[in-house]
Amino acid sequence: MLQAENLTKYYGEHLALDSLNLSLSEGEIFCLLGPNGTGKTTTIHLFLNFIQPSKGRALVAGKCVGEHPLEARRNMAYIPEQVAFYGMLTGLENLAYFCQLAGKHFTQAEKLQFLARVGLPERAAKAQVRTYSKGMRQKVAVAIALARDAKAMVLDEPTSGLDPQASNALSATLLELKSAGVTVLMATHDVFRARETGDRVGIMRQGKLEHVMATNQITAQELEAAYLRCVQDVGTAV
Numbered sequence: 463m464l465q466a467e468n469l470t471k472y473y474g475e476h477l478a479l480d481s482l483n484l485s486l487s488e489g490e491i492f493c494l495l496g497p498n499g500t501g502k503t504t505t506i507h508l509f510l511n512f513i514q515p516s517k518g519r520a521l522v523a524g525k526c527v528g529e530h531p532l533e534a535r536r537n538m539a540y541i542p543e544q545v546a547f548y549g550m551l552t553g554l555e556n557l558a559y560f561c562q563l564a565g566k567h568f569t570q571a572e573k574l575q576f577l578a579r580v581g582l583p584e585r586a587a588k589a590q591v592r593t594y595s596k597g598m599r600q601k602v603a604v605a606i607a608l609a610r611d612a613k614a615m616v617l618d619e620p621t622s623g624l625d626p627q628a629s630n631a632l633s634a635t636l637l638e639l640k641s642a643g644v645t646v647l648m649a650t651h652d653v654f655r656a657r658e659t660g661d662r663v664g665i666m667r668q669g670k671l672e673h674v675m676a677t678n679q680i681t682a683q684e685l686e687a688a689y690l691r692c693v694q695d696v697g698t699a700v
Contacts, residue, residue, distance in 0.1 A: 463486055463487060463488050463490075463522070463523055463613060463614050463645035464484070464485075464486040464492075464509065464520075464521070464522060464614050464645055464647055465484065465485050465486070465520070465521040465524075466482045466483060466484040466485075466505070466508075466509075466518065466519075466520055466521075467483060467518050467519050467520075467521070468481050468482070468483060468517060468518035468519075469481070469482040469483075469484075469505070469508055469515055469517075469518040469519065469520055470482070470515060470516050470517040470518050471501075471504050471508060471513065471515055471516050472516040477669050478501055478504045478669055479501040479504045479505060479508070479669050480501075480668075480669040480670045481517075481518070481670075482501070482505060482518070482670075482671055483671075484664070484671065486614075486645050486647060487645070488613070488643050488645055489640050489641075489642075489643045489644065489645060490640075490645055490646070490661050490662070491636060491637075491640055491645075491646040491648065491659055491660045491661050491662075492645075492646070492647050492648070492660060492661065492662050492663075492664065493648050493649075493650055493655075493656035493659070493660035493662070493663045493664070494647070494648065494649045494650070494663075494664050494666055495650060495651070495653065495656055495663055495664065495665050495666065495689055495692075496665055496666030496667060496689075496692065497651075497692070497693050500666035500667055500668060500669065501666050501668075501669040501670075502618075502649035502666055503618055503649060504669075505647075505649070506540075506616050506618050506647065506649055508520045508527075509522065509527060509538070509616055509647065510527070510538070510540055510616065511527040511528060511531050511534065511535075514528060515528070522534040522537050522538050522613075522614055523537045523613055523614070525537075536564075536610075537612060537613040537614055538612055538613070538614045538615065538616065539603070539604075539606065539607035539610065539612035539614070539615045539616075540615070540616050540617075540618075541600060541603045541604070541607075541615065541616075541617045541618070541620055542618050543618050543619040543620070543622055544596070545596065545599040545600055545602075545603050546599075547591045547599060547602060548591065549590065549591050549592030550590060550591075550592065551590065551591060552587065552588050552589060552590055552591065553577060553582060553586065553587045553588075553589065553591055553594065553598070553601075553602045553605075554570075554573055554574065554577065554587045554588055556591055556602055556606075557573055557576065557577065557587075557602060557605055557606055557609065558573055560606050560610075561573075561606065561609050561610065564610045566609055566610055566611075568609065573609070574587060576605040576606075576608050576609045577601070577602070577605045579605065579608060579638065580601040580602075580604045580605045580608070580635050580638065581601055581631055581634070581635065582598060582601045582602065582605065586598065595628065596623055596624060596628070597624055597625075597628030597629075597631060597632065600620060600632060600635075601631075601635065604635050604639065607639075607644070608639075608642070612644065613643075613644065613645065614644065614645040614646070614647070615639060615644055615645070615646050615647070616646075616647045616648070616649075617646065617647070617648040617649070617650075618649050619649060619650060619651065620632055620648060620650065621650060621652045621655055622651070629652070629655060632655075633655055633658060633659045636648070636659050637659065640661075648660070653682070653685055653686050653689050654682065656677075656685070657677050657680075657682045657685050658677075658682075660677050661676065661677060661678075662674055662675065662676050662677065663675050663677055663680075663685060665688060665689055665692050666692075667692045672692065673688060673692075675688070
């Protein structure tokens with residue numbers, strides 16, 4: 463569903479992403495771990511076609527995002543670190559608006575059902591988004607992805623600033639997406655959530671994907687140790 467083929471990005475002489483090769487299957491959750499500046503966000507921006515690769519290509523459902531941007535966008539949803547909606551509109555109204563932009567139309571009951579699936583009850587759905595927490599805004603974004611029937615979702619530091627309860631709720635929502643066959647690529651610093659939620663975890667170091675581990679074959683302590691070694695190596699190199 464998501465593929466990177468020798469994906470490389472230079473900013474001037476700085477190598478931000480070095481020959482990334484990665485393949486994510488349908489319904490897989492893949493977590494990218496690594497310190498700031500190791501290429502996680504660059505990877506996500508390349509899949510979203512926000513920036514152009516220096517070499518290689520990113521593919522969504524077999525389509526190169528640079529050559530078929532509209533098709534790739536139809537199949538993919540994006541949740542940034544800070545989710546922005548129209549604050550004076552309700553969660554329900556925001557969902558309806560963004561679905562209409564995508565050519566999707568639903569009854570009131572269907573829209574409420576999408577929001578309920580991600581843990582946003584009707585009372586909250588009918589409140590203005592300006593009153594929402596970050597976790598609630600994320601739920602609206604995921605509900606929009608479900609309504610649009612997105613096949614893949616990319617998230618950039620989604621647990622940043624969330625309390626443990628909201629972080630746990632996000633993990634449950636991602637597993638809901640997985641059960642619906644949605645592929646998830648998530649950049650994060652949260653070693654615990656990566657281990658608990660992801661099927662595989664990749665550790666980035668200086669623009670390279672250094673390690674890829676299946677979460678059912680590694681303990682949380684082993685993953686944390688591998689991540690800390692990476693952080694220490696980066697600190698030594700700087």
